[in-house]
Amino acid sequence: MLWYQHIPSLRPCRILPMNRPLLTAASRPLTFEIPAINERGETVPTAIAGEHPLTLYVDKQELVTLMTLGAAPEALTLGYLRNQRLIGSLAEIAAVQVDWEVNAVAVTTTHGQGIDTCRTEKRTVTTGCGQGTVFGDLMAEIDNIHLPADARLSEATLYGLLDSVRHHESIYKQAGAVHGCALAHGSEILMFIEDVGRHNAVDAIAGRMWLDDINGGDKIFYTTGRLTSEMVIKTAQMGIPFLVSRSGLTQMGWQIARQLGMTMIGRSQGKHYLLFTGEERFTR
Secondary structure: HHHHHHHHHHHOOOHHHHHOOOEOOOOOOOOEOOOOEOOOOEEEEEEEEOOOOEEEEEEEEEOOOOOEEOOEEEHHHHHHHOOOOOOOOOHHEEEEEEEEEOOOOEEEEEEOOOHHHHHHOEEEEOOOOOOEEEOOOOOOHHHOOOOOOOEEEHHHHHHHHHHHHHHHHHHHHHHHOOOOEEEEEEEEEEEEEEEEOOHHHHHHHHHHHHHOOOOOOOOOOEEOOOOHHHHHHHHHOOOEEEEOOOOOOOOOHHHHHHHHHOOEEEEEEEOOEEEEEEEEHHEE
């Protein structure tokens, strides 16, 4: 029996109001406890981060296998499809259903035709943990992205956000081995998602924004990971003019942020930061 025959809801289903697809709520336990031996030879219980394979099928067509913490698999799936430019509208998706018994997520489209193969022929392997894959031309949409010119970020707001992140409960504090991303309005964290790869964390936030129709024009995106070209492009695709990281940046990330007019700030911890691009948006 094929894996998708185990999922009864793969049958044709109606679209909910406001074009929201039917979603499961299939998060996994985020940490597991194992025994470890410390420097004194003592056996101590130790929390470690979960890591699970999740194979993505679109209309029964296998697309990719993602390694994920399992915190928000439905949002991760939506954000992945959106950021890869494989699905153009939320109205095209009828259902997103995760089944951890077979480590798979089934996406059912309203047209039932899967993903056009011409969209997946060209692949770019990106930098960073897990080596993410980008389908299509990495630079294809940059010229069509316009970030709000009147958006502003103050130094006081930046410090407030960094303080909010520092006090936020996280899997990293318990187990390490994960990257975190946050969507903020001012210094208030609206959502915070962690995963074993920063690609997954940013995609999950993108998926939730897409699902809830959240405008990014007055938001700040925070990541614990490096500011690479892919991170910059994904932030811009969400319409967010401010990108903040506790880490550094790459040359292409810097070049693209300048081209987009994005305010990009790195090495941000406590009262220290480096403003790399978009100084015209930043006030002290």
